Amino acid sequence: MKAPFAILLALAVLSGSPSPAKSVKPSPLVGAWAVDVSRLPMPPEARPKSVTITFGYASADKWSTQVEIVDAKGGKTHAEGVVPLDGTPTPVEGNLEADLSAVKMPTPDVLVMQLAKGGVPASTRIYAVSGSGKTMVETVAYFGQDGKPVMRTNYFTRIR
Numbered sequence: 001m002k003a004p005f006a007i008l009l010a011l012a013v014l015s016g017s018p019s020p021a022k023s024v025k026p027s028p029l030v031g032a033w034a035v036d037v038s039r040l041p042m043p044p045e046a047r048p049k050s051v052t053i054t055f056g057y058a059s060a061d062k063w064s065t066q067v068e069i070v071d072a073k074g075g076k077t078h079a080e081g082v083v084p085l086d087g088t089p090t091p092v093e094g095n096l097e098a099d100l101s102a103v104k105m106p107t108p109d110v111l112v113m114q115l116a117k118g119g120v121p122a123s124t125r126i127y128a129v130s131g132s133g134k135t136m137v138e139t140v141a142y143f144g145q146d147g148k149p150v151m152r153t154n155y156f157t158r159i160r
Helices: 002-016
Strands: 031-035 050-059 062-070 076-084 100-107 110-117 120-129 135-143 149-158
Touching (some): 062 100
């Protein structure tokens, strides 16, 4: 008699547990973001015309990133990747700076992304959404050609 009760108790506990998809707090990072190209640290004539990053959930445990760049001459580049949110390295397609990415989301408003190209670290990017949810800052950390650490900040505005 104890075994059936234990099974029923276990089923009741399991059926009352929230599913992983329901327990994940929606991230304010989800949406499309446009970089403020006027603030990029490069000469105006070298700046891209636009850079758009679109973030979203591909599933309960996978993150989707798409990047659209229109360069200074009007050429377009598209990169995308779907990666697990547990930091597992995963291939990305179309990215000039990386062929491998790993991401974690320590809090719903912060995404940490590690990029590599050809087996060599490329950059670490940290995306943080403002409290209003209308702006986002990207901190990019990498090593310059002289071997010294470099950090830059890019500023984004939500477009949807």
